[in-house]
Amino acid sequence: MASLDITAVRAAFPALASGVLFGDNAGGSQCLADVAARVSDYLLRANVQLGADYSVSVASTTRVADGADAAREMFNAASADEVAYGSSSTMLVENLARAMDADVREGEEIVVTGEHESNAGPWKRLAARRNATLKLWPATQLPAYPNNPYAVGLQLDALLPLITAKTRMVAFTACSNILGSINPVKEIVAALRTRAKELGARKLEVCVDCVAYAPHRGIDVQDWDVDYCYFSFYKVYGPHTSVLYARKPSLTDSLTSLGHHFLRIDSKPYKLQPGGPGYELTYACTGPHPRGTLAAGWAAVAAHEQALLAPLLAYLRGKAARGVRIVGDEQAGAARVPTVSFVVVGARAVRSPDVVKAFDAKGDIGIRYGHFYAYTLVDDLAPKVDTDDGVVRVSFVHYNTVAEVQRVIDVLEEVLA
Numbered sequence: 001m002a003s004l005d006i007t008a009v010r011a012a013f014p015a016l017a018s019g020v021l022f023g024d025n026a027g028g029s030q031c032l033a034d035v036a037a038r039v040s041d042y043l044l045r046a047n048v049q050l051g052a053d054y055s056v057s058v059a060s061t062t063r064v065a066d067g068a069d070a071a072r073e074m075f076n077a078a079s080a081d082e083v084a085y086g087s088s089s090t091m092l093v094e095n096l097a098r099a100m101d102a103d104v105r106e107g108e109e110i111v112v113t114g115e116h117e118s119n120a121g122p123w124k125r126l127a128a129r130r131n132a133t134l135k136l137w138p139a140t141q142l143p144a145y146p147n148n149p150y151a152v153g154l155q156l157d158a159l160l161p162l163i164t165a166k167t168r169m170v171a172f173t174a175c176s177n178i179l180g181s182i183n184p185v186k187e188i189v190a191a192l193r194t195r196a197k198e199l200g201a202r203k204l205e206v207c208v209d210c211v212a213y214a215p216h217r218g219i220d221v222q223d224w225d226v227d228y229c230y231f232s233f234y235k236v237y238g239p240h241t242s243v244l245y246a247r248k249p250s251l252t253d254s255l256t257s258l259g260h261h262f263l264r265i266d267s268k269p270y271k272l273q274p275g276g277p278g279y280e281l282t283y284a285c286t287g288p289h290p291r292g293t294l295a296a297g298w299a300a301v302a303a304h305e306q307a308l309l310a311p312l313l314a315y316l317r318g319k320a321a322r323g324v325r326i327v328g329d330e331q332a333g334a335a336r337v338p339t340v341s342f343v344v345v346g347a348r349a350v351r352s353p354d355v356v357k358a359f360d361a362k363g364d365i366g367i368r369y370g371h372f373y374a375y376t377l378v379d380d381l382a383p384k385v386d387t388d389d390g391v392v393r394v395s396f397v398h399y400n401t402v403a404e405v406q407r408v409i410d411v412l413e414e415v416l417a
Ligand SMILES: Cc1ncc(COP(=O)(O)O)c(C=O)c1O
Pocket: 026, 027, 087, 088, 089, 090, 091, 116, 118, 173, 175, 176, 177, 209, 210, 211, 212, 232, 242
């Protein structure tokens, strides 16, 4: 496996030349110069309505279609006709749940997690509209860390007892934007489908939030056997636009079109896109890489990210006596991305906003505190964590360096000495 050429990687992001340490990447990543150039080129040279027969429209139609194909590749979907674009992941899932209204029956069950509300709120509202039953798959204590009550994660043994013959939808995250843990989607979906079949469930569908996963690893909706999946390009070095995968049979059979009644789009993603996508943003997602090279890239990214993650986790584990509690898995490894959250408790507790204040005072380091919209997960932590304070979160991606990790540790040492 080729290792990452970090100098070349960083040169592709103009924002990094400022020397600012971007450590809030789970909130949003920096944007590639190439992406901005594509937005500009589209708006300045090709900004026409799609689908007409004059030459500029034909070229623009091709550019936007290429954007859908880029997303198809990111999902490893069978067809670009399974990809809908929208302004945010949150909006796309709300649209998805609304399109599903007619296919959810009274008394059926929907399982959500306490992770980012984008994959919970729309299902809660759908359950209320349809008189369906809502269930929570809670994050539970990881047995490897009995001394840390905040070392929690989504575990299959807490999910399977929730499944019944009435389970219609299970909505969960491929990676937590707080815990940094990668969930074994393929294994979870296989176990769910087996259990649902044993119990004679009418129709089980699965919706996976990949927003916190997509910057770190390759998605494979076909291998995972999921029905719906989504992520946002602004977390993956792109523009503010998001994509939702809907597997063809689900798109055709489970969803009612949100589009105009006279459009014949029953098997098209346009069903979930009431109105056109942002053309320039969709085109900007095409990116410079040749198709088919993603897998090697992800391997190099994952290896580099482990080099960032290990020293930060080791430092925080070493501060357990000072009251530091990692929120999530305490160890680096294949099932962990460099999104690291913690709280400082005990006799010398430090509130999360006060930890972050020390970083803000430096002026050139960006990290954050809060619940990061995984409100229920943070609210359910025990002993209780104030949801306004939430956790301190440091989140790196592949363009960060080991030297930057050390800068973060140095500031933490000032606060936690
Ligand atoms: C895990 C996760 N899911 C969903 C979202 C929501 O994405 P969007 O801002 O595109 O609605 C976020 C945003 O932070 C996230 O971290």
